[in-house]
Amino acid sequence: MVAHTSIPHPDSTIPSRHATAVNCTMEDTMIEESTRNSNVRLRQMPASPFAMEENEARNAGKGQMNLSVGSEDMSGIKNALIFGFRIVGSRRDPKESGTQLLMEKRLKRMSLPFDPLQQRERVRRGETPIAMTGTAGIIISGNKSEVAIPIGASDVISAVSTAGYVGTGFLRAEDYGGEASHQALLIFQREGTPPITEAPAFPLLLADAVSPLREAIVGYPQGCAGITAVNAITRVAQEHIGNIDPLLFKEQHESFIRALVAEGVHIAYSPAITDGEGMTGAYTRDPAGVIHDTFVIGMMKARTRQFETEAAQRTGNALQERGAKVLNLATLNESRKGDAILEFGDVRPLGDEVYLVGMGQTTNEEGFNLLQESFPSYTFIGVQHGELHLDLLVQVVDRKKVLINVEKLPDLGADLAKRGFAIVEADPDEPLGANVATIQPGVVIAAAENLRTNKNLRSAGVVVKEVSMSEILKKGGGPNCIMCDTSRG
Numbered sequence: 001m002v003a004h005t006s007i008p009h010p011d012s013t014i015p016s017r018h019a020t021a022v023n024c025t026m027e028d029t030m031i032e033e034s035t036r037n038s039n040v041r042l043r044q045m046p047a048s049p050f051a052m053e054e055n056e057a058r059n060a061g062k063g064q065m066n067l068s069v070g071s072e073d074m075s076g077i078k079n080a081l082i083f084g085f086r087i088v089g090s091r092r093d094p095k096e097s098g099t100q101l102l103m104e105k106r107l108k109r110m111s112l113p114f115d116p117l118q119q120r121e122r123v124r125r126g127e128t129p130i131a132m133t134g135t136a137g138i139i140i141s142g143n144k145s146e147v148a149i150p151i152g153a154s155d156v157i158s159a160v161s162t163a164g165y166v167g168t169g170f171l172r173a174e175d176y177g178g179e180a181s182h183q184a185l186l187i188f189q190r191e192g193t194p195p196i197t198e199a200p201a202f203p204l205l206l207a208d209a210v211s212p213l214r215e216a217i218v219g220y221p222q223g224c225a226g227i228t229a230v231n232a233i234t235r236v237a238q239e240h241i242g243n244i245d246p247l248l249f250k251e252q253h254e255s256f257i258r259a260l261v262a263e264g265v266h267i268a269y270s271p272a273i274t275d276g277e278g279m280t281g282a283y284t285r286d287p288a289g290v291i292h293d294t295f296v297i298g299m300m301k302a303r304t305r306q307f308e309t310e311a312a313q314r315t316g317n318a319l320q321e322r323g324a325k326v327l328n329l330a331t332l333n334e335s336r337k338g339d340a341i342l343e344f345g346d347v348r349p350l351g352d353e354v355y356l357v358g359m360g361q362t363t364n365e366e367g368f369n370l371l372q373e374s375f376p377s378y379t380f381i382g383v384q385h386g387e388l389h390l391d392l393l394v395q396v397v398d399r400k401k402v403l404i405n406v407e408k409l410p411d412l413g414a415d416l417a418k419r420g421f422a423i424v425e426a427d428p429d430e431p432l433g434a435n436v437a438t439i440q441p442g443v444v445i446a447a448a449e450n451l452r453t454n455k456n457l458r459s460a461g462v463v464v465k466e467v468s469m470s471e472i473l474k475k476g477g478g479p480n481c482i483m484c485d486t487s488r489g
Contacts, residue, residue, distance in 0.1 A: 068100040078170040087167025099154035113220035114169030123176040148185040199318035202487035206290035208351035211488035212440040215266040219281035225249040226278025234476030249471035272311035288312035289344035294325040298342035342367030345389030358390025398442040427452035435478030
C-alpha cells in the first residue's frame with residue numbers, strides 16, 4: 001500500500017538550528033560542523049514537515065509514501081531527501097510547468113543511506129562521476145555504483161532512474177568545490193548495490209573491553225524497524241511482535257550514536273542493507289569483531305541476518321585495502337563445509353589475552369573451536385548460557401570490575417571473583433540490564449529503562465550515562481549490541 005502526500009515548502013516549516021544561518025537544513029548543519037570536527041555526522045533532526053502524513057500512513061499499514069517535487073526546487077528536493085524520501089524517477093506533466101521528480105519513502109524496509117561527509121569527499125576526488133547530458137550513457141554503461149547529477153538536469157535524472165539508480169542525497173556546490181551555486185548535485189546510487197563501504201579510520205586495537213573507546217562501527221539509523229514472526233529471533237522480541245515504534249527506534253538509535261560522539265568516539269558506518277521487512281542493520285556487534293589487532297568475520301545463525309555478514313565482509317575488504325589484518329572465518333568455515341556458528345555478541349574480552357566465549361542459542365562448540373584454532377596464543381574460556389548472546393549477561397565495566405547477571409551465570413560470577421574481579425549484579429528482572437556499552441574505565445552508556453541495574457552500577461562507583469532505548473530493547477539488544485568497537489586505548 002502506498003500513501004501519497006504533497007510537499008510543504010520546507011523553508012516555512014523547518015526551524016533554523018543557527019540564528020546566523022536562516023533556513024539551515026540538516027545536511028547544511030552537518031557540513032558546517034564538519035569543518036570544525038570531521039567526526040560530526042549525526043545532528044539533532046528538526047521536526048519533519050511530513051510527520052502528520054507519515055503517522056497516518058504508518059497507522060494505516062502502508063508500506064511507503066510518494067510525492068513529487070519540481071526538478072528546479074532545490075529546497076524542496078533537499079529537505080525531502082533529508083527526511084527519508086528517495087528519487088525514483090521523473091515525469092513531465094503537461095498540467096505543470098517543467099519536470100517533476102518522483103520520490104518515495106519506504107516505511108517498512110531499509111532505504112539506501114546517504115552520508116554527506118563521505119560523499120562530498122568522493123566527488124572531490126573524482127571517485128563519483130558527474131553525469132552530464134553527453135556522458136550519462138557512458139557512465140551508466142560503466143555500471144558505476146553511484147553517480148552525481150547537476151540539479152535540474154531532468155533528462156539525465158530520467159536516464160539514470162530508468163537504468164535502476166535511486167537518488168539518495170544532495171550536495172551544494174560549495175560542499176564539493178563547485179564553482180557556482182547552480183552546480184548543486186543530486187547523488188544517485190544503483191538500486192541493489194550496497195553503500196560504498198567505509199573502513200574504520202583508526203588502527204585496529206582491542207586488547208580489552210574497558211580502555212578508552214576510540215572508534216566503533218554502527219549501523220545507519222533507519223525508520224523501518226519492525227518485529228515479525230520471521231525476524232523475532234529472541235525471546236524478548238517474540239514478546240513484542242507487532243509492538244514497536246519504528247520512528248522512535250530510529251530516534252533512540254541516533255541518540256545513542258550522539259552519546260558516543262559526545263564521548264569523543266569516532267564513528268564508522270556499516271554498509272549493511274537488506275530488503276527484508278522490519279529488518280535493520282543496527283545490531284553491528286554480532287557479525288564481526290576485533291581480536292587484538294585483527295578484524296574477524298564470524299558466522300551468523302539466522303538466515304535473515306546473512307546480509308550483516310556480507311556487510312562485515314565488505315568492511316573487511318576495505319580494511320585489507322588499507323593494510324589491516326582481516327580473518328574471514330565465514331569463508332574458512334564454508335571451505336571446510338563446516339557447521340560452525342560464531343556471533344561476536346558471544347565474545348567478551350577480559351584483558352590479558354583472555355576472552356570469554358558464550359555458547360548459547362547461536363554460537364556453537366564448532367565456532368568456539370574455530371576461533372581458538374585461529375588464535376592459539378590467546379586463552380578462550382567457553383561459557384554455557386541460555387540467551388541469544390553472552391553480552392546480554394555479562395560486561396566488563398572497569399579495570400577488574402564486571403557487571404553480571406549472577407542468577408543466570410552463578411558459576412561464571414564465582415570464577416571471575418576468584419580472578420580478582422569485583423562483581424556488580426545486574427537485576428535479574430531486567431533481562432538486558434547487563435548489556436551496557438563501556439566507554440572508558442568506569443564509564444558506561446546504559447539503557448535508561450534498566451533502573452535497578454543502573455542504580456547498582458552507580459553504587460559500585462561506575463558513571464552511568466543513560467539513553468532511552470525502549471524500542472531497541474524490544475528487538476532483543478541493548479547499547480553493546482548496536483556498536484562494534486574496533487579501537488580502544
